């Protein structure tokens with residue numbers, strides 16, 4: 001495990017989201033797409049995807065940017081997709097909630113809550129039947145865990161010993177509703193514990209997530225069947241758009257502050273510096289490189305062409 005790479009991968013995602021937020025509501029409204037930013041949850045995507053190889057597949061949800069980047073997605077193509085340009089990873093047709101890229105194994109991101117879970121399970125079955133040695137990872141939220149199809153998919157995956165890791169990112173909210181107003185049993189893991197092996201981890205600690213997912217991914221690859229990781233984390237922004245949700249609607253400023261102090265990036269930075277693994281200057285240099293990469297991605301997206309009107313019906317079935 002290369003701790004500095006884990007740090008840089010998380011910081012890159014955070015800086016990409018900040019740049020998207022800074023430009024999202026600009027005067028010319030270049031990004032015609034709803035956005036669900038990933039700030040605060042970076043340790044989950046990075047910790048899990050750092051255990052995957054290029055040939056493995058990720059099935060993501062509406063909060064997709066972190067998963068796409070952590071799985072090795074191309075930032076230029078992601079940014080072009082958010083700008084609805086034909087150079088985007090889905091030719092500008094999918095935008096933020098529908099990033100697909102076979103070059104990096106992002107099989108699907110879906111706006112239908114929990115939709116990716118059953119599709120990813122079916123994909124794992126296909127991979128198993130073809131005797132491929134690949135692992136499928138499905139990311140879903142605490143809200144999605146309440147869908148019946150998630151329970152059905154997990155039972156089916158265990159029955160068939162599918163090579164799949166289910167990653168529940170429990171950020172405590174479904175849009176603006178906390179768990180205690182949605183469920184009689186707030187402990188997601190306990191609902192699945194009779195079905196498959198589960199590990200509940202600190203989703204704001206990238207090393208914890210990395211280690212737990214290493215065990216799960218290895219087990220899936222060896223044919224030992226699925227695992228579920230419940231990663232306890234927190235969304236630092238509002239459910240969608242660029243705000244921080246402290247307008248009194250669903251959380252207090254104090255709650256947000258507490259979680260900002262528990263930020264996975266801040267925590268790892270403290271550790272890296274305290275243990276003399278890196279100095280501030282080195283980290284600043286890394287940040288500069290990331291900032292340049294992001295700037296170049298915006299230029300790429302802005303300068304790319306829009307899809308041609310006569311291609312409108314290409315790729316449509318049904």
Ligand SMILES: Cc1ncc(C[n+]2csc(CCOP(=O)(O)OP(=O)(O)O)c2C)c(N)n1
Pocket residue numbers: 062063111112113114140141142143144145171173174175235239
């Ligand atoms: C089937 C379905 N039901 C409802 C919605 C509306 N919706 C979009 S995101 C969301 C909340 C999802 O919460 P969670 O799974 O915890 O993910 P988070 O947004 O917290 O990352 C809901 C209810 C939807 N897109 N699809």
Ligand SMILES: [Mg+2]
Pocket residue numbers: 141142143169170171172173174175
């Ligand atoms: Mg949630």
